[in-house]
Amino acid sequence: MATPEAPLREVLKSISFTQLPLRHIEPFFEAEKITTPRLYIYKRPKPTEKQGLPTYDVECLRLLALLKFANYGFDSVYTNEPDGSPNGKLPYLLLPSGQAVDCDGIMAHLEQSGHKLPESSLSSELAYCTMIKHSLVPAIRYIAWVDSAGLEAIGQNRYLREYPAVIQMALGWFKSNNTAHDIQVRQPEYGAALDSEVVCENAQRTFDSLLALLGDREYFADTPGLLDAWAFSCLNILIEAPVSSPIRALLLGRNSKYQPLVDYALRLMEKHF
Numbered sequence: 001m002a003t004p005e006a007p008l009r010e011v012l013k014s015i016s017f018t019q020l021p022l023r024h025i026e027p028f029f030e031a032e033k034i035t036t037p038r039l040y041i042y043k044r045p046k047p048t049e050k051q052g053l054p055t056y057d058v059e060c061l062r063l064l065a066l067l068k069f070a071n072y073g074f075d076s077v078y079t080n081e082p083d084g085s086p087n088g089k090l091p092y093l094l095l096p097s098g099q100a101v102d103c104d105g106i107m108a109h110l111e112q113s114g115h116k117l118p119e120s121s122l123s124s125e126l127a128y129c130t131m132i133k134h135s136l137v138p139a140i141r142y143i144a145w146v147d148s149a150g151l152e153a154i155g156q157n158r159y160l161r162e163y164p165a166v167i168q169m170a171l172g173w174f175k176s177n178n179t180a181h182d183i184q185v186r187q188p189e190y191g192a193a194l195d196s197e198v199v200c201e202n203a204q205r206t207f208d209s210l211l212a213l214l215g216d217r218e219y220f221a222d223t224p225g226l227l228d229a230w231a232f233s234c235l236n237i238l239i240e241a242p243v244s245s246p247i248r249a250l251l252l253g254r255n256s257k258y259q260p261l262v263d264y265a266l267r268l269m270e271k272h273f
Contacts, residue, residue: 235265
């Protein structure tokens with residue numbers, strides 16, 4: 001039985017749209033063809049700032065380290081515009097095929113491309129990675145976005161420096177409040193009184209665990225892997241941060257017992273970068 005829209009469908013079928021005058025406009029620019037994968041990451045610090053790290057973002061530095069540990073050939077592209085990413089965030093990897101892979105898919109891509117990291121000899125590697133994600137990463141986010149000095153020196157002057165000053169302040173205020181709320185929701189152990197001392201206490205427990213695990217070894221396991229990428233990136237971001245904070249004082253203070261962790265981070269930077 002014919003449906004009510006059938007007559008209209010038959011009329012449309014009888015019209016040959018391809019015979020109508022069509023105007024084809026060539027694109028002004030063609031997509032650039034690449035032969036080497038490109039990792040898009042946040043820009044380096046300003047020329048007037050210390051140039052020790054290739055990027056000031058912990059997730060970008062972590063992915064850089066992973067790709068280097070896996071001996072994966074790629075080029076780095078610096079940007080402050082994450083819109084080209086599949087998830088709207090940096091970093092992401094652009095393949096010669098045109099496919100863009102976000103940070104969650106890069107490990108799977110390494111396996112598929114024959115660059116899988118060796119199996120770790122450390123059975124508790126994932127537990128230590130989780131510890132870092134729940135202590136040092138929030139600490140770095142706190143320094144960059146919640147602490148007033150860090151918000152100006154890192155959040156606004158690095159992540160938001162492409163925007164006019166008024167927009168920087170508005171976006172900085174929004175990001176600061178959102179980050180503080182997010183840390184409290186994801187880490188309820190911090191409680192309502194979220195401040196640098198509380199964040200530092202949690203980070204200190206992680207420093208103690210990493211220090212005991214590292215001992216006098218070059219890496220946390222036999223070969224550099226996931227845990228080294230997390231620890232390397234977080235430690236170097238904290239070492240480089242251009243602000244004073246209890247966490248940096250704990251890590252970098254005179255006669256600090258965590259000097260072996262600092263030496264480890266700097267050693268990997270020199271060896272792999």
